[in-house]
Amino acid sequence: MQHTSSPPSHDLSGIIAATRAHLERLLPLLREEAERLATRQVDGLDQLLAEKLELLQALEQCEQARRAFMKTAGLDVDPQAMNDYLAARADDALRGEWQQVRALLQQLQTINQSNGLVIQRGLDQVGRQLAILRGESASAANVYDTRGQTRSSAGGREISRA
Helix, strand or coil: CCCCCCCCHHHHHHHHHHHHHHHHHHHHHHHHHHHHHHHCCCCCHHHHHHHHHHHHHHHHHHHHHHHHHHHHCCCCCCHHHHHHHHHHHCCHHHHHHHHHHHHHHHHHHHHHHHHHHHHHHHHHHHHHHHHHHCCCCCCCCEEECCCCCEEECCCCCCCCCC
């Protein structure tokens, strides 16, 4: 569904350029996060995460602006509608910029998923170590008790109990 009067594409150009700039700043942060997670170097991780959060908030604002632009143009807000809009405008420079944004997003998603897996493996390892210290089977499944606390489904005795 196309509207007859669409907003000027320079607004969209600014939105896409800002998005790309934020993504390009986020990429080295995620790579540094990956390195710190791999080496278990937690010093400074909180500052890194604060910078990451700031960029993610800026990216969210850019996405809201892009969606508002698309709605004003009478278009859907999904990425395919964006591709269609840019193709119809025959603006190769802007379409190239959008493709770079999409490629950066894909790259960031891959790194972020990898970082998430490293974090999950670390949590699993700590959980197994805690289970051993509690006298439980290291492979026992964790469940929630009535107080909302996690506990192993396999009974066990804490090492600290006599």
